């Protein structure tokens with residue numbers, strides 16, 4: 173359903189595209205990709221840094237996959253297409269559906285007013301949907317199609333070498349896993365450390381406390 177909606181929206185965008193708005197549209201599309209990269213980093217950071225895998229529902233379904241990925245980074249490469257992408261593809265469906273509605277139901281003038289915004293949402297949705305697949309590719313060293321390697325080498329999607337920086341313990345930087353464009357600037361701004369300091373000050377929780385517990389259990393046994 174997600175792929176069909178992407179195809180339909182792509183057709184409708186091309187059909188209604190006006191060259192005089194090209195600059196705004198390119199900027200919006202670029203903004204959509206950046207936002208997707210930031211979202212991937214934010215959710216990954218939250219899941220890596222806070223809470224325990226023993227928490228009900230959230231721990232098992234959201235936190236554990238992220239934590240286990242640090243212990244066995246290649247297991248992701250053995251997940252099939254649905255297991256890898258199902259959740260993220262599903263999240264984008266309401267937004268892509270709404271966009272089709274805008275294109276076919278709104279009066280021409282109103283549709284054109286929302287066109288740039290919808291281009292932003294379209295790129296955001298594509299890159300959010302593709303995040304786990306892109307992350308999986310960044311761990312795949314054999315048999316990747318040439319076009320994927322080219323996209324990685326041009327840093328249009330997360331390159332393999334770039335993502336390796338996150339996989340060095342204690343996994344406290346380079347959280348963005350869609351394009352990875354924001355990793356360097358956020359690291360220079362010490363963004364994640366500042367955010368962790370803020371959360372710790374407000375709540376008293378220590379970042380990666382659960383990982384520390386794991387490590388202590390390991391050293392006792």
Ligand SMILES: [Zn+2]
Nearest residue numbers: 216220238343
């Ligand atoms: Zn991680």
Ligand SMILES: [Zn+2]
Nearest residue numbers: 241245307335
């Ligand atoms: Zn990874």
